[in-house]
Amino acid sequence: MDAIFLQILNGLDKGAAYALIALGLTLVFGTLGIVNFAHGALFMLGAFCAVSFNKLLTISTKVEDKTVTLFKAYKEKPYLEIWFPDAGPVLIDFAIPLSILLAIPVMIFIGYAMERGLIKHFYKRPHAEQILVTFGLAIVIQEVIKAYFGANPIPQTAPDILAGSASVGSWIGLGESVVYPWWRLVYLVFSGVIIFGVFAFLQFTTYGMVVRAGMRDRETVGLLGINIEKRFTIVFAIATVVAGLAGVMYTPVLPPDYHMGMDFLVLSFVVVVVGGMGSLGGAVLAGFLLGIVQSFASMTEVKAILPGIDQIIIYLVAVVILLTLPRGLMGRAGVMDD
């Protein structure tokens, strides 16, 4: 029982990342009809926003190290700690959550520029060409990041207060052995908030209502005198922000490197297709589901029976679902029905 519960928890955090990326992908697909292969790169850009912000906060200078008395020693000290001896270290400690503040405007800008500069010209083109152009864009983004930040992963740390593990087991009456890192709990809650926020925005605001109407029939909405294109641009920016924030918060879990976007993209696409093209709920559901399935498949007990199953389980599930349920778990009729 303990082990099963632990595996579910372990699956949830990866599932949360899948769900957030897949949510953005579906949003873009449902509104703009674009198959965006560069979405993983946006996730990666978010992660590197956190890296840059962290670097920005810790710009250092050499100061004399007073603890060494035998000779003159110097050590690096961030300007922030020199200027604000009290608040500085705290700020630096909380660099990752704070970098959300940087990531939001940056991601909005990137999303807006990308949609207006490139994606806009591909609405009427076949899906194959959309896939190709966004794939090319993903390569470009990836290589630029590689040129600036190098090819090695850059580990980031969560704030000290969230460093340890929570004894989740004892909270709900299971064994003490069920522990779970605090940061991953935060990530889960955070992704829940974002998912809820996106749904609430679409469901309970007038703006969201118009967007949903546009997803159903953009021509009619356009004929009603609404500038649906502009709204869709903003939806694209929102999807970009969602992917970016998912990346920012994921950095303490997985040290960001330049190809993490591609790794997650392939899986997220599988998630979207399993959930059903164009179904937001399906994307979220499938994201968490596949995360948990993958986590179960990597248990040693399972691997002993079916070696290597953890490597292929997601693809296997995707193949089975696609061949049996042509529309995915929650796909609507009429959306990408072959």
Added chain:
Amino acid sequence: MMNFTLNDTTRFLLFAAVILTMPIWLIPLGGGYPDLMQKFAIYGIFAIGFNILFGLTGYLSFGHAAFLGVGSYAAVWSFKLFTMNVIPAVLFGVLFAGLLAFIIGFLSLRRSGIYFSILTLAFAQMSYNLAYSVLTPVTYGETGLQLSQQDPRLIDNLFIEEVSTGLPSTTLFGIKMSGYSGFYFCAVILILCFFISMRIFRSPFGLMLKGIKSNQNRMKYTGLNTRPYMLTAFVISGMYAGLAGSLLAVTDPLAGAERMQWTASGEVVLMTILGGVGTLVGPMLGAGLIKYFENIFSGFDNNVLTNAFSFLPDSVAEVVVPVVGLFVGGGWHLTLGILFVVIVIYLPGGIVEGLSRLMAMLRKRERPVNGNMKPQDQPGE
């Protein structure tokens, strides 16, 4: 003005002549050495095969690298177990890639459009992950599959008594497959492949595939079961990829799983797009250009650049060299990505379309003609 509507025989002869004289006309371009030309030929085969699927039917497969990888593995195993002769290796490569393509195609072709792309991608990633994990007894995982002194090589040992030192090299009945002989072996196979692809394009089967690309529903309404045709195209295309993979093993007898990664699938898509989808020579052109520039560009490093820009004043050169350095050497993929985006945006038909547009412009200047209307293809979605 010359008439550019060639018939197929001259087209084929021209192609063969250009390929076989590559060692001569590539010398002034700095590419006239066998290793690079072998790559041209091999990736040409890969792209021509991919084009049979994507160009004729419009189904975009993102999993062709899996067939390339399987071809390589099969060929190396043939070297290890049976003989260093390349003929069985190539046959095994084609056979196993064809089998895998049959299985993957049988399942993936139930869906079309983006679902097909995702399914092929999923299968290819599955093969890649398997090659790295469970199948390590067969694939040797991260170290890659290599020849060794202890290999049984059953057939070779029957005929050859001598115990040679060092690893044996691949041969074609005694001719060593390295250097120019290796290139000509690949080139002959490439020309054969081109001929087969040309025959497929002109055959009723090829026309059927084009019909499926234009409008699959209409083809179905006429009472045609399209799936066997699609599957045949998929398997043929997979066999081409397997052939290319086994030739990679012929020129350099080792195989690694990274050949199966999906970026490798992306590369062949790019080659086909760059040259011209659905055209006969386009894929070969694209493959050649990409491999050529990859070779030239990735050879540049900062020293070469500093020399190249030494005519500039130092202050300017200090800015120019790092900026250009982003795009060459290790950053060659950046150039590739930009090229990819630009081609898809401005020239979806690739180089071949660009050339024919250029020809049309030249002709128009000579005598104005009526606007020519061409039937538009709609990809099978």
